[in-house]
Amino acid sequence: MKHLTILIPNAQTGPNTLSCIIGTWHVFTSANEYWKKNGKRPAFNIEMAGISTHTDFVNGLLSVMPQANISSIKKTDLIVIPAIQGDFKKLHQENLLLVNWINEQYKKGSELASMCTGAYLLASTGLLDNKTCSIHWNAVNNFRGLFPKVIVKAEKLITDEQGIYTNGGGYSFLNLLIYLVEKYYDRQTAIYCSKIFQIDIDRQTQSDFAIFTGQKAHGDEVVKKAQEYIENNFYEKISMENLSQKFAVGRRNFDRRFIKATGNTPVEYLQRVKIESAKKALETTRKTISEVMYEVGYADVKAFREVFRKITGVSPLEYKNKYNKEMAFG
Known part of the structure; x- marks a missing residue:
């Protein structure tokens, strides 16, 4: 035994x-x-x-x-x-x-x-x-x-x-x-x-x-400002090259500092912010998958589904069916 x-x-x-x-x-x-x-x-x-x-x-x-x-x-x-x-x-x-x-x-x-x-x-x-x-x-x-x-x-x-x-x-x-x-x-x-x-x-x-909130207790003020910019403008098309220039940091150094501070690349961070917003919309509204997709700044259904599944482990429809009470009970 x-x-x-x-x-x-x-x-x-x-x-x-x-x-x-x-x-x-x-x-x-x-x-x-x-x-x-x-x-x-x-x-x-x-x-x-x-x-x-x-x-x-x-x-x-x-x-x-x-x-x-x-x-x-x-x-x-x-x-x-x-x-x-x-x-x-x-x-x-x-x-x-x-x-x-x-x-x-x-x-x-x-x-x-x-x-x-x-x-x-x-x-x-x-x-x-x-x-x-x-x-x-x-x-x-x-x-x-x-x-x-x-x-x-x-x-x-x-x-x-x-x-x-x-x-x-x-x-x-x-x-x-x-x-x-x-x-x-x-x-x-x-x-x-x-x-x-x-x-x-x-x-x-x-x-x-998981509920994505973003790591901000890292002490890098430039990265913190970039995070806030992403969170406030995620539904727009954000160029990471332009974002690094906005804060007067070279792209390679910007990416390195961002990863060190948050654990994500700037692109991954943007994706997570978009998907977190999409999750909330799918949980609480009757909006269609396409409506939610456009609201968070995606134009390609396939790309949206792939990123959503990568981050949550399920498709947008599966997520909505699981967490939206109105969907579950009519």
Whole structure:
């Protein structure tokens, strides 16, 4: 039987930390029970472990008492790191014992799975350097600033690389759990758990949930002014050559500074601003796809659809049908 450790951090915890902990215990316990009903030995011995005797959540309204201290666990096969919150710059110091233990276990062959902002704790170990990682779309810019060596794949719901798993935001940790159940048990058990807990199986992206706001906490005033210009004039035809000249910066240097500050090229930034406006129109109005397309500055239907799908993971029509209440109910 393999060993599963569900980590119980005692610093920077929030309501979603508790959700991840209970969700992991519930799904893996059900997977074990399903195997027992089918004459198989349970795949995991599940243990909650931390560095204190209890951890408080939701301002002390709820507490979790770990079954074990991490120091007593010499070898584990899978470590689940729940979401956390707070001042992520303090993470490494406040959770130094956890960080060191995770590193030690990975060297011994343990696999690691972080949920949502649990990626901050995982990245603090250095084990995510030069590896892909997903995280809540709303934390991407902050995360990149703190961990520039990590390859952030914000559009991905789940990443899987060298025994390290990460997932996107909010309650999408449930999708990661189904993914892990299929990996460690089998497809049929994953299907069973997806039906019992009513979790969509095989979901691949979180792109259609993202709300693009633009990274502006970078300190480059020229780039900030260029962002504001794009956001105020996105429906017009904007030449990036003219835009760089407007701010008296050479095109190559303009692109370089823009990417460094925002994580996007100026063209990508313009596309994201246009698509974010299109998304809002599709969510809240009865306008046709063509009307919305023209309003945000596209004249080619094919180009609009391709960019929309690239950014959201779905077509404009699929997006409208999913999020527009009037469309859904007539």
